[in-house]
Amino acid sequence: MAVEPAGPKPGKLTAGRIGIYAFLVVSALFFLLPLAVMILTSMKPMDEIHNGNIFALPQHPTFDYWVKAWSSACTGRDCYGLSPGFFNSVKITVLAVPASIALAMINGYALCFWRYRGSEFLFTVLVFGAFVPYQVLVYPIIYALSRVGLFGTLPGIVIVHTIFGMPILTLIFRNFFASLPVELFKAARVDGAGFWGIFVRIMLPMSLPITVVAVILQVTGIWNDFLFGLVFAGHDNLPMTVQLNNIVRTSTGTVEYSTNMAATILTGLVPLVVYFVSGKWFVRGIAAGAVKG
Amino acid sequence: MGATNSSVVVREVSLNFGAVEVLKSLNLDVRKGEFIVLLGPSGCGKSTLLNCIAGLLDVSGGQIFIEGRNVTWEEPKDRGIAMVFQSYALYPQMTVEGNLSFGLKNARLPRDEIDRRVKRASEILQIEPLLKRKPAALSGGQRQRVAIGRALVRDVDVFLFDEPLSNLDAKLRNELRVEIKRLHQRLANTMIYVTHDQIEAMTLADRIAVMRGGIIQQLDAPHAIYARPVNRFVAGFIGAPGMNFIDGTIEEAGGKPVFRAGDARIDLSRYSFEGRSEAGRKAVFGVRPEHVATGEAASAMPFSAEASVEIVEPMGSDTLAWTSLGGQNLSMRADSEKAPRPGDRIRIGFDPGRASIFDAGTDMRL
Ligand SMILES: Nc1ncnc2c1ncn2[C@@H]1O[C@H](COP(=O)(O)OP(=O)(O)OP(=O)(O)O)[C@@H](O)[C@H]1O
Ligand SMILES: [Mg+2]
Numbered sequence: 058m059a060v061e062p063a064g065p066k067p068g069k070l071t072a073g074r075i076g077i078y079a080f081l082v083v084s085a086l087f088f089l090l091p092l093a094v095m096i097l098t099s100m101k102p103m104d105e106i107h108n109g110n111i112f113a114l115p116q117h118p119t120f121d122y123w124v125k126a127w128s129s130a131c132t133g134r135d136c137y138g139l140s141p142g143f144f145n146s147v148k149i150t151v152l153a154v155p156a157s158i159a160l161a162m163i164n165g166y167a168l169c170f171w172r173y174r175g176s177e178f179l180f181t182v183l184v185f186g187a188f189v190p191y192q193v194l195v196y197p198i199i200y201a202l203s204r205v206g207l208f209g210t211l212p213g214i215v216i217v218h219t220i221f222g223m224p225i226l227t228l229i230f231r232n233f234f235a236s237l238p239v240e241l242f243k244a245a246r247v248d249g250a251g252f253w254g255i256f257v258r259i260m261l262p263m264s265l266p267i268t269v270v271a272v273i274l275q276v277t278g279i280w281n282d283f284l285f286g287l288v289f290a291g292h293d294n295l296p297m298t299v300q301l302n303n304i305v306r307t308s309t310g311t312v313e314y315s316t317n318m319a320a321t322i323l324t325g326l327v328p329l330v331v332y333f334v335s336g337k338w339f340v341r342g343i344a345a346g347a348v349k350g
Numbered sequence: 351m352g353a354t355n356s357s358v359v360v361r362e363v364s365l366n367f368g369a370v371e372v373l374k375s376l377n378l379d380v381r382k383g384e385f386i387v388l389l390g391p392s393g394c395g396k397s398t399l400l401n402c403i404a405g406l407l408d409v410s411g412g413q414i415f416i417e418g419r420n421v422t423w424e425e426p427k428d429r430g431i432a433m434v435f436q437s438y439a440l441y442p443q444m445t446v447e448g449n450l451s452f453g454l455k456n457a458r459l460p461r462d463e464i465d466r467r468v469k470r471a472s473e474i475l476q477i478e479p480l481l482k483r484k485p486a487a488l489s490g491g492q493r494q495r496v497a498i499g500r501a502l503v504r505d506v507d508v509f510l511f512d513e514p515l516s517n518l519d520a521k522l523r524n525e526l527r528v529e530i531k532r533l534h535q536r537l538a539n540t541m542i543y544v545t546h547d548q549i550e551a552m553t554l555a556d557r558i559a560v561m562r563g564g565i566i567q568q569l570d571a572p573h574a575i576y577a578r579p580v581n582r583f584v585a586g587f588i589g590a591p592g593m594n595f596i597d598g599t600i601e602e603a604g605g606k607p608v609f610r611a612g613d614a615r616i617d618l619s620r621y622s623f624e625g626r627s628e629a630g631r632k633a634v635f636g637v638r639p640e641h642v643a644t645g646e647a648a649s650a651m652p653f654s655a656e657a658s659v660e661i662v663e664p665m666g667s668d669t670l671a672w673t674s675l676g677g678q679n680l681s682m683r684a685d686s687e688k689a690p691r692p693g694d695r696i697r698i699g700f701d702p703g704r705a706s707i708f709d710a711g712t713d714m715r716l
Contacts, residue, residue: 238437238439240435240436240437240439241439241441243401243404243406243426243433243435243439244433244435244439244440244441244500245441245452246405246406246425246426246427247404247406247426247427247431247432247433247453248427248452248453248456248500248504249425249426249427249453249456249457250452250456254456258441258452259441263442263443
């Protein structure tokens with residue numbers, strides 16, 4: 058006969074647990090309610106919105122406003138909807154995320170393992186950079202970029218995102234590398250690997266978890282950015298967030314809440330999807346970082 | 351540059367971390383094929399010295415020669431050294447085979463030469479069945495074998511070990527210790543081995559370098575370090591349980607030197623002084639617990655006295671009994687079968703010729 062574990066099995070529903078669940082459900086509802094209102098509203102025609110309760114289900118649900126928001130809502134004189142903004146945001150994100158992460162990785166690696174004269178100072182300056190308010194730097198960067206002819210261009214906005222991602226990403230990567238045993242680095246040096254050899258062959262394969270964290274951070278950060286996109290991207294590269302703002306603010310007669318709601322949800326969809334797909338990785342990465350120091 | 355049979359020569363090497371001087375004009379001359387153990391308390395600079403020899407730390411001053419070449423500013427890979435680390439430091443994403451061959455691939459050795467060396471090393475260390483596994487799938491002992499294998503394939507003259515066994519449990523440690531000794535006999539490379547385990551030091555070393563505060567205090571054969579420590583620190587650091595130290599003065603009685611502590615007088619005519627023994631000098635008399643005899647054996651010793659037992663500490667094979675001499679504590683090792691009990695009056699005795707006497711001020715051997 059098998060020996061059964063003795064005593065009551067923990068994990069049964071107790072008063073405390075019910076309390077916790079109740080709290081969680083209430084908080085979830087609290088945060089989901091605005092989303093629900095947005096989705097409901099985006100599927101209602103204007104008269105239903107004007108005459109009904111905001112929580113009421115749409116009587117004649119329609120996706121027309123979603124289509125309109127995507128392809129034909131007007132921003133000023135152009136009536137192409139959000140789609141150009143979406144593709145601009147994709148371009149900016151696809152270029153800026155790998156650029157910033159690759160640079161920050163090399164930075165963090167060099168700062169951690171190849172200490173040189175002044176590297177500690179440089180690191181301090183870099184970390185300090187994370188606390189400088191962006192607005193302070195906007196004008197100097199406009200000036201600098203226009204001097205080299207990159208102001209209002211795609212490379213310009215990519216460079217701006219790369220620069221502004223540097224402090225926090227370098228910090229993340231340096232701390233990750235600092236959590237690896239130095240002896241690994243020493244062993245690789247004795248084995249004759251150089252700066253790039255150690256980076257590519259030893260460190261890169263070990264940094265997958267932290268890279269996932271960095272990718273999530275950068276994708277959501279860059280996608281949600283409004284200020285830099287507005288200032289630096291130039292008219293042809295305006296990201297989705299700026300396009301959304303323009304749609305919402307372009308009023309021809311009445312405010313079309315349904316289209317605005319649909320457009321807002323569309324814009325927020327990418328970060329949402331990123332969180333859903335990578336949530337587990339994200340938590341794992343953060344936890345790994347926390348445990349290893 | 352040291353004698354022609356020198357393998358590793360460390361000349362006046364200093365190393366500072368900021369304002370902290372970790373190595374202080376350190377000299378060390380290791381002969382070809384010698385097994386040197388660096389022994390010392392935590393933080394005395396053992397790993398630092400090893401890293402300097404390996405080229406993983408830049409020295410602040412001095413020079414390092416390996417096999418007659420000045421390698422002070424050479425890259426680790428060009429120094430003709432291999433190193434084994436305490437934490438194994440295996441590359442986690444590579445298989446055992448990948449770990450062994452990584453350095454050889456970096457050196458662009460031909461494929462068949464790499465295979466030959468990996469095969470030989472894995473035969474010697476009996477890790478052939480593990481070649482396709484990743485380090486995560488190995489036990490601690492297996493990992494350390496692989497780490498030693500990674501050093502072995504480099505086919506170099508000098509092996510550096512930084513506490514390679516201290517992450518292993520006692521049984522594995524003994525096994526691998528014997529294996530390292532066997533390896534040394536088979537390969538006859540120079541080995542420099544850091545540990546703070548005295549048993550490892552005593553069993554493995556041709557010579558032991560006892561370090562403290564970035565300075566080598568004594569470099570000598572294990573037995574010489576045990577029998578004739580140059581100062582009080584070395585005397586106290588080597589041997590477990592530690593040496594007894596009794597404070598007193600050196601005097602002269604009837605033309606013979608005598609050590610006096612309280613009411614005890616120890617005749618020192620059998621003790622060979624390093625230099626002159628001046629009467630009236632304050633000194634410390636050191637005698638190891640295992641050199642103190644009891645009962646009839648004690649009476650037969652050149653020095654013996656009555657003492658009462660205060661505390662006994664059973665240690666398995668032996669029992670450590672605490673008595674006193676000249677009003678100061680004296681421990682002695684007794685056979686567990688015939689161990690005295692607290693309160694017993696016993697006769698203790700030892701041979702002052704096997705003792706060590708240190709200056710009370712300088713702590714140096716007299
Ligand atoms: N990177 C560093 N920066 C500043 N001080 C350091 C650094 N590395 C080591 N030290 C200091 O140098 C001294 C010697 O360190 P080392 O690692 O050589 O000691 P050790 O003899 O190997 O000790 P252990 O037996 O604990 O390994 C220590 O006091 C340590 O605090
Ligand atoms: Mg050490």
